[in-house]
Amino acid sequence: MSPSDVLIIGSAGYVGTRMSAGFARAGYRVAGLQRPGGTPVDPAYRAVPGDLADPPSLVEAARGFDLVIHLGAILDERLDLAGVDALIEAGSPMIITSGSDVLGAGHVDEDDVPHPHPLVGWRDEVERRALAAGHRVIRPGLIYGSGGGVVQNMMVPLAQRLGAGVYVGEPDVRWGAVHVDDLPPLYLAVARSAAPGTVWNAIAENVLVDRLAALVGCGRTISWPEHEDVPPEYAPIGGLFRLHQVVSSQKTRREMGWVPRHTDAVASLAQELAAAGFPVRPEDLGHNPAAIVP
Template sequence: MKILVVGATGYIGAVVADRLAEAGHEVVELSRSGDGSQRGRVRRAGDLTDPSSLSAAVTADIDAVVNLATPTGDAEADAAAVAALTEPLRGTGRAFVYTSGVWVLGATGPEPAGEDTPTNPIPIVGYRPAIERQVIDAAAQGVRSVVIRPGIVHGRGGGIPALLVDLARKHGAPRYVGEDAVRWPMVHVDDLADLFVVALERAPAGTLWHGVTEPAVSVPDLAAAAGDAAGVPGRPQAWPLDEAREALGEAFADALALDQSVSGDAARRELGWQPRHEDAVAELRAGSAN
């Protein structure tokens, strides 16, 4: 397939674009400037705040669109961007894959949340469930629309776990936000990229999938591993929420303190997704987030 990847230069997007190419697909990158790709790929110009530029980029030769771009933070702008990217696909059966995230579920309780668990978004992703519904509803208009909710992404020196390494270095000791029992659903960026490939190739229209390999990883354990990676081993310290909010912003600090348990079993069972990296603590301790 010839696939337009929105956000192909980002942390997740770059890995997904490479995986798609390795799987034999032709990747076309979308960027604001449309300047040449460092990977030698075709690049088209488009901006999430300019819907007409997005529609123009989805030409008849594009078989699928993957939206991995960071949301604008404006509900109307993001809804307009999704409408613009999906409008050329209507009635064609071509695929559109949208990247959401598990924070839309809110605090989940002890049992792993599945794809049918009702959303209860925290403020930082407050309008995201409405965008998810917009994508899913596009299936009724002849678009093979798919939503993927990644867990907390780690690996290749990026993602939120890399922040724990930076915090450990800055404060001279491992640090985390939230209660001792806080847990994060985790996924390695390489495994997540594999999920995008299988979803593009196999996922039915109007479906939603969790990109999670470890349902509930102890954040204090992650912080301890980050301290080891940063060269400041020791007992992790809880960062008071009011201090973390002042340093990181209230919405983001509250997201880091969110306790979740989320299942990614459906994608393994129904799409044949086969993750290979399932120990975020060990990988972080070994320095994968440096």
């Protein structure tokens, strides 16, 4: 098979750097969207000018590629909807990255009708437009590992400031979770095998948020009152701390042949934090029986 040209929006980001490397290793010719003043695209890849904050620029940027992978940040309703419309107009096959939060609370799977959390209330419309045009959607949950993500960037700094890990409200809230290194294999499988207009859940396990708080707090936790504003470290996604989900990825695993290598977020993060000199309890380095593997 001749090499395919893929444009990765967000190629210089936390997930995008690993996605770019994964697709390059798989034989794709990788390009990255370069916004004015943004983090430079890795010189190993071709830089293509364009900006999610300037949706018309995306039409020319995405035109002519064999595949476009959208890993860009959520901006706002106007820009996100205009952006997906522009990418659809460009005419290149596309994988849109959404999130499990679009499904709402409870036990949910790939075929459930979205009931998005108000924080991302328009993202189901982004999905609908992409799917109606024959593109594909992938929904990761909490992305962790390799020094990035919500746990490292939000939960750890707050725990260091307060001397305890913080969760919001009552315990036993679960989030779907996936290690960042397990995402490129799924995107490659979807790129190669998934039918147009299909949606896939990138969830390796469902993990207790208070268990993550205990990890970063070395056993000490604080339940933040639900009626109070969340700490500033949590402000970007504060409302999601109360969103309880048990997300299934059985269909994705079965039909895409996806087998995530990391299915214990607590143990993986504990090992990573310990290697960086962060205090962790010995019991956090082992298997976490509270995780639910979907």
